[in-house]
Amino acid sequence: MIVFLVFKVYPVILAVIMSFQNFQGVKSQEWVGLTNYQNVFELVRFNQALANTTVYTIGTLLILIPLPLILAVLLDSGRVVQSTVFRTLIFLPALTSLVVAGTVFRLILAEDGFLNLLLSSTLGIRPLRWLETADLALPSLILVATWRWTGINILYFNSGLVNIPRELYEAAVIDGASPLQLFWRITLPLLRPTTLFVVVLSIIGGYQVFVEPFIIYNGGGGPGDGGLTMALLIYRTAFTSFNFGTAAAMGVILAAIIFVFSLIQFRYFGVFSRED
Amino acid sequence: MSKRISLLLLVAILIGSFGFGVSVAQDATDLSLWVFVDRHGLFMQQQAERWNEVNPDRPINLTYEQIEYTQMHDNLLASLLVGAGAPDLADVEIKKFATFTKGDIQFVPLDDAIDPYREDIIQSRLAPYTAGGHNYGIDYHLGSFVMYYNTALLEAAGVDVNSIVTWDDYIEAGKKVTQDTDGDGTPDVYMASIETTDIFSTYAIMLMNGGGTYNADGEIILDSPENVAALQFMQDLVHVHGIARAASGGGHHSPDHFVDLTEGRIASLWMPQWYMTRFPDNMSSTLASVEVVRPMPIFEEGGYTTAMGGGTGTVITNQIDESKIELAKEFLAFAKLTYEANVALWTDLGFDPMRVDVYDDEALLIPMDDFMGEVPFTYIKAGLGNVAPEYTGPFYPEIATIMQTTALYDLIENQKSPEEVIAAALAELQAMGAEVGG
Structure with missing residues (x-):
């Protein structure tokens, strides 16, 4: 309890207090009311970071929900030979050090790297400058996220699939349902709680993304700050500008965004528990 | 009789060894240093050895810790902010320096330690580590x-x-x-x-x-x-x-x-x-x-x-024990601004020195294996x-x-x-x- 209070509650309270202070440098705190919050919304970078983070989160949702879901169903269907091997391989990235992965991805994304080679040999696309083009920063980060999180999400979906009674499928098959109908009518509806759980986790993870851009872009926001995320901006404001007040205000705003999504989560889960 | 002599000898040895141990422990002043480039730490340690040769009456024991660039600066900032945990000396990179000058500056001014060398160095190299008219850091090189x-x-x-x-x-x-x-x-x-x-x-x-x-x-x-x-x-x-x-x-x-x-x-x-x-x-x-x-x-x-491009200034933090401040300042100037140190900057680190008078030293004019065998200097x-x-x-x-x-x-x-x-x-x-x- 004491550990929880000291390491969890105290920093949160301190951050909220700091967000109402002009706190630039050592021993410089003074109360400034809502000035930090006003400043935050005037910063071009903040809006850019908020937009980038939102696009990144949506991007990860669009890929990291359907892809692992389909893969989990396939692996669970018994039609894949050596499914345990596949599962392990897909899960491995989650265990890999991101520092190593960051370096490898820099080489993969380089102009003469593997990704361009793959794209040009299969789709005939001219080499793209992934690491030097602002508009390609978020797609690059989403690619890394896909690599990293697909395995974990498969694990979640898999645990959901195990809980679906086999009799339902057997009964449906006897009634002449096609595999596609089984998926749409049984698997998907019964996986809804798991899917929602993964969605909310992905949203929280998406808004908090820090390590991926930090590693790939050497602590920066990438070309033209195209990969600047909220967490990176908070870090930059605190540790480059030594402006803990504004950084704390950004942190509170980020926490508020995540809090709203968490509320939605509780509501949906509440609805489901009544259904049960 | 022999027993008494033996006893006296034993006491003398004990006192002697105890005294020697104490004198070293008391004399060698411990100084800690944080760096983000290992070569910088090694260089400073070599300079500490040189210092001990020249100043046997005031030896120092310099230990350094190499921490990754971003993490080192973040750790230093956090330590200075909370008022504990900072080393005696630290390397601060040029782009990070101004971050540390916001609010109350937590570094020790080095003006009087630099003064004896001021005429010998390219003084504009001190500008990046200056705040409020005081010099707080000394670079490793000119970085031209x-x-x-x-x-x-x-x-x-x-x-x-x-x-x-x-x-x-x-x-x-x-x-x-x-x-x-x-x-x-x-x-x-x-x-x-x-x-x-x-x-x-x-x-x-x-x-x-x-x-x-x-x-x-x-x-x-x-x-x-x-x-x-x-x-x-x-x-x-x-x-x-x-x-x-x-x-x-x-x-x-x-x-x-x-x-x-x-x-x-x-x-x-x-x-x-x-x-x-x-x-x-x-x-x-x-x-x-x-x-x-x-x-x-x-x-x-x-x-x-x-x-001039880039650079790293070594600073003394205000968390150093007050009794060590003067020695640390003197050592820092010795390690970075003396003639011998500036020759070593080129021979050991491969950096261009900021002291003008070493430019004609023969150690700087030795042809290199790389760079077409020329004398780059x-x-x-x-x-x-x-x-x-x-x-x-x-x-x-x-x-x-x-x-x-x-x-x-x-x-x-x-x-x-x-x-x-x-x-x-x-x-x-x-x-x-x-x-x-x-």
């Missing part, structure tokens, strides 16, 4: 910009490296060197690469053209005509003359850029003198053997011949005729961040005008609370 040429590529294009004196010469030579060898419409060899996610290439041109980020009065001068012209020059190298390209990966320390240099796709680049070590360390010995160091081209006769020294000063101020880190994230990207990749790029940068600085004049 030099040009690195791949002689194999230049010779293949029929260019004599020694014929390049002015930037006009450089551009003309660049047009010969830049070539589309496979005929696909994009050059395969460029004369130069310039950075879009780091500041070295552009700051060199800004400073050599009489611009920079701050002036001597501490005012932000990003929108000065000299800076506008410098940014235009950079953009023109890429889009008008077509002799330069944005460095792969955005910066000159990117692994893919090292590959470009190694593969002979980039014929030259300008970086501070310390970049010399990158050729054998990060690229290949084959490349290092064909590269040469030459002075920077100049804009006009009588103008600046070079500028001859050319480094030749470039030091008129070094552009660099002034910094409280928003120096933020300006660097803006330059290396959006400004240079917009200038080079999006081809926005220098005026537009600078106006956006100034607006952003203003939103952060900086006074931007006008």
Whole structure:
């Protein structure tokens, strides 16, 4: 309890207090009311970071929900030979050090790297400058996220699939349902709680993304700050500008965004528990 | 009798050994140092050994810890903020220094320790580590910009490296060197690469053209005509003359850029003198053997011949025990500013020293195995005729961040005008609370 209070509650309270202070440098705190919050919304970078983070989160949702879901169903269907091997391989990235992965991805994304080679040999696309083009920063980060999180999400979906009674499928098959109908009518509806759980986790993870851009872009926001995320901006404001007040205000705003999504989560889960 | 003697001897040995132990423990003052480059730590330790030889009555015991660049600065900032956990001495990189000067400065002023050496050093090197009129840090090197040429590529294009004196010469030579060898419409060899996610290439041109980020009065001068012209020059190298390209990966320390240099796709680049070590360390010995160091081209006769780039100042934190302050200050000046130390900066670290009088020391004039077997220091020294000063101020880190994230990207990749790029940068600085004049 004491550990929880000291390491969890105290920093949160301190951050909220700091967000109402002009706190630039050592021993410089003074109360400034809502000035930090006003400043935050005037910063071009903040809006850019908020937009980038939102696009990144949506991007990860669009890929990291359907892809692992389909893969989990396939692996669970018994039609894949050596499914345990596949599962392990897909899960491995989650265990890999991101520092190593960051370096490898820099080489993969380089102009003469593997990704361009793959794209040009299969789709005939001219080499793209992934690491030097602002508009390609978020797609690059989403690619890394896909690599990293697909395995974990498969694990979640898999645990959901195990809980679906086999009799339902057997009964449906006897009634002449096609595999596609089984998926749409049984698997998907019964996986809804798991899917929602993964969605909310992905949203929280998406808004908090820090390590991926930090590693790939050497602590920066990438070309033209195209990969600047909220967490990176908070870090930059605190540790480059030594402006803990504004950084704390950004942190509170980020926490508020995540809090709203968490509320939605509780509501949906509440609805489901009544259904049960 | 013999028993008594034995006893006396035992007591004497005990006292003697105890006394010796105490005297060493009391005399050797422990000093801790944080660095982010291991070579810096080793260098300081060697200097501590030298100090102990010269000052046997006041020995020091220097221990250093190497921590990764970002983490070291963050840890230092956090330690200073909470008032505990900081080392006695620490390396602070030039772009990070101003961050530490906000609020109450947590470093010990070094003015009186530097005073005895002031006349011997290039004093503008102290400016980046100065705040409120006090010197807080001493650098490891001068960091003067030099040009690195791949002689194999230049010779293949029929260019004599020694014929390049002015930037006009450089551009003309660049047009010969830049070539589309496979005929696909994009050059395969460029004369130069310039950075879009780091500041070295552009700051060199800004400073050599009489611009920079701050002036001597501490005012932000990003929108000065000299800076506008410098940014235009950079953009023109890429889009008008077509002799330069944005460095792969955005910066000159990117692994893919090292590959470009190694593969002979980039014929030259300008970086501070310390970049010399990158050729054998990060690229290949084959490349290092064909590269040469030459002075920077100049804009006009009588103008600046070079500028200083990058740097790391060693500081003393205010968490040092008060009894150690004077010794630490004296040692720091000894380790960085004495004649012997400055010779060692070149021989041990491969850095250009900031003391003028060591330039003719024979230790600096030994031919190297790499760099065509030349004596690079001859050319480094030749470039030091008129070094552009660099002034910094409280928003120096933020300006660097803006330059290396959006400004240079917009200038080079999006081809926005220098005026537009600078106006956006100034607006952003203003939103952060900086006074931007006008």
